[in-house]
Amino acid sequence: MLNEKASFKSTAKAALYLLPMLVITITFNIWPIINSFLMSLYTKYDFYTDKVSGWGFDNFVYLWNDPDFHLAVRNTLVFVVGVVPITVILSLIIALLLNQVKFISGFFRTVYFLPFVTSTVAIAMVWNWMFHSNYGLVNYFLSWFGVHPINWLTDPHYALLALIIMSIWKSLGFNIILFLVGLNNIDHGYYEAAEIDGANARQRFWNITIPMLSPITFLVSVNGIIGSFKVFDEIFALFQGTPGPGKADLTIVYYLYQKFYTEYKYPIAAASGVVLFFLILLVTLVQLWYSRKHVHY
Amino acid sequence: MAKKLSKVLLYLIVILGAITMLIPFLWMISTSLKTAPETIAVPPIWIPKSLQWGNYIKAWNEAPFGQYFINSIIVTVVTTVGQLFTSILAAFAFARLKFYGKNILFVIFLGTMMIPGEMLIIPNFVTLSHLGLIDHYGALILPWLASFFTVFTLRQTFQSTPDQIYYAAKIDGASDWKYLWQVLVPMSKSTITAVTVLQVIGSWNAFMWPLIVTNSDKMRTLPVGLQAFTTDAGTQYQLLMAASTFVIIPMVILYIFLQKYIIAGISKAGLKG
Secondary structure, eight states, rough: OOOOOOOHHHHHHHHHHHHHHHHIIIIIIHHHHHHHHHHTEEEEETTTEEEEESSSHHHHHHHHHOHHHHHHHHHHHHHHHHHHHHHHHHHHHHHHHHHHOOTTTTHHHHHHHHHHSSSSHHHHHHHHHHHHTTTTTHHHHHHHTTOOOTTTTTTTHHHHHHHHHHHHHHHHHHHHHHHHHHHHHHOHHHHHHHHHHTHHHHHHIIIIHHHHHHHHHHHHHHHHHHHHHHHOHHHHHHHHHSGGGGTOOOOHHHHIIIIIISSOOOOHHHHHHHHHHHHHHHHHHHHHHHHTTTOOO | OHHHHHHHHHHHHHHHHHHHHHHHHHHHHHHTTOHHHHTTOOOSSSSSSOOOOOHHHHHHHTTHHHHHHHHHHHHHHHHHHHHHHHHHHHHHHHHOOTTHHHHHHHHHHHHHHOOOGGGGHHHHHHHHHTTTTTTHHHHHHHSSHHHHHHHHHHHHHHHHHHHHHHHHHHTTTTOOOHHIIIIIITTTTTHHHHHHHHHHHHHHHOOOOHHHHOOOOTTHHHHHHHHOOOOHHHHHHHHHHHHHHHHHHHHHHHHHHHHHHHHHHHHHHHHHH
16 A cells, blocks of 8 residues: 555546646646747747747847847846845855844844845835935935945946845845854864864864855855846836836846837747846856865765 | 953944844834925934824825735735645645656656746736736736745655654545645644745735736735835825835734744755755
C-alpha cells in the first residue's frame, strides 16, 4: 500500500489532486511562457482576431535600433548597480548590529522591516512628497549641510538617484531578516574554538562570520539583482505615471509596459520581455556557476 | 570603558537607522493631519497645531475609496483562499502520492519560477480579453489562483511530517483526503499561516497587474485607486498622505500581529533560493 510503485491507478488519483493547480498554471503560466516567446517573433499580428500573418526577428531588430530601448537597458543596469551593492552592505551591517542589540531588539526589527509590508504605491507617494523641491523633507535635511535645493523628481540628473534612494530604503528590511537568520544559524562552536586558539574579535569576524554568511550574502545579492531588473511600481508611482523627466527612469519593464499598454505594440513588448528573460537567465547561470566554485557551505 | 563606549555607539547607530526607516511614515501621518498652509511651512512642522482628522474623511469622499477597499478585500481573500486550496492539494500529491512523470513535472514547475512574471502579462491579457474578463474580478483573480512557490513550500513541510502518522491514519482506515485535511493540514498550521500572510500582503499591494486589467473605478483595487487619486488631489498633500495612510494601515496591523509568521515565511522562502 505504501511502498507501491506508481501505477495507472495511483497516477489517476494524483491527477485529481493536481488538477486545479494544473488548469491554472497551464493557462496562466506555462502556455503564456511559450506564447510570449512566440509572440516576440510575430511580425504581423492582429490582436482582435488573434491572427498572425508574419514571422521573423524584426521585433528584436527594432529593439536593437530603438534608442529608447537602449536607454531602458542602461537605466536598468544603473539602477541595479546603484541599489544592490549598497543594500547588501547596509543590511549586513545593520543585521550585525541588531544581532548585538538585546534591549528592545524586537522593536527595532519591526521598524526596519516595516517598508516590506507597505504598499509600494502608497510609500512612493510619500517619497514623492519628501522629494518635493521646495517643501520636501529631503531638501530640508540637506539644507542643514548647506546643500542647495535639488529638483529630485524634475531634473533628469537626479531622478534615477531619487528612485535608487527610495528602493534601497524599501528593500533593506527583507535582506536584514535573511542576514539575521544566517547569523543565527552559525554554530557557536566555531567562535569558541577560535577564541581558545587566541583569535581576536576582528579575526573571528573575518574568518568565521563573513565566510559562514557567504551563502546568504550571495542569495541576497542575486535576489536583489533579479528584483531590481524588474522595477516598475516604484517608478510609476514616484513619477505619477511617467518614466521620469526626460525618460530618466525608463527601465526595461517600463518600456515593456509602454509598448504594450500605451502603444499597443504587443510583439515588440513581448520581445522586450524575452530580452528581460535572457538577462535574468544570465544572472541565474552566473549564480549557479559561481556558487559551485566559491560559496562556502 | 571602551566596551561601554562601543555599546553606546552601537545603540546610537541602530537608533539612527530606525529613525531613518520611520521618517517617511511619521512624515506621512504628520502631513495627513495638517492644514494646507501647514504642509508647505518652512521649516517643516512635525506636530500640527490642531489635528485635522477631517482630512481623512475628505480624502475618503473625494474618490470611491470604499469601493476600492471592497475590491481589494475581495481580490485578496479569494486569491489567497483559492491559491491555498489548489496548493495544498498539489503539494500533497507531490509529497505523498506516487505517479508517472512526477519528477519531470516538478522540474518544469521549478523552471517556471525562474520566468519573470512581467513576461506573462501580455499573453495573459490577451487570453483574458478574449474571455471578456478585462475590468472584471475574473482578470484580477484567476491568474493568481495557483502559485508554485506555495506548492513548493507546503510540499517541504508535508514531507517533513513523520511517515508513521500517515501509516497509522491509513491503518485506521482514513482515506488520503481525510488524512490531508484532518491530520496534515492542522499539523502544518504554522507554514500555512506563513504562506497565507505573505500571499495576503502580496495581493493587497499588487499594482502592475491590477493597473493593466482594470479601467473603471468599480474594479480598481486600492493601490491603483490611490495612484489615480493623485490626479484629482493635485497638490493637496494632506489628502494624498491621508489616503496613503489608510492604504498602508491594514497591512501594518496584520504585520504587527503576525510578525512571527511573516518572518518565518521570509526565511523559508529566502533560504531555499
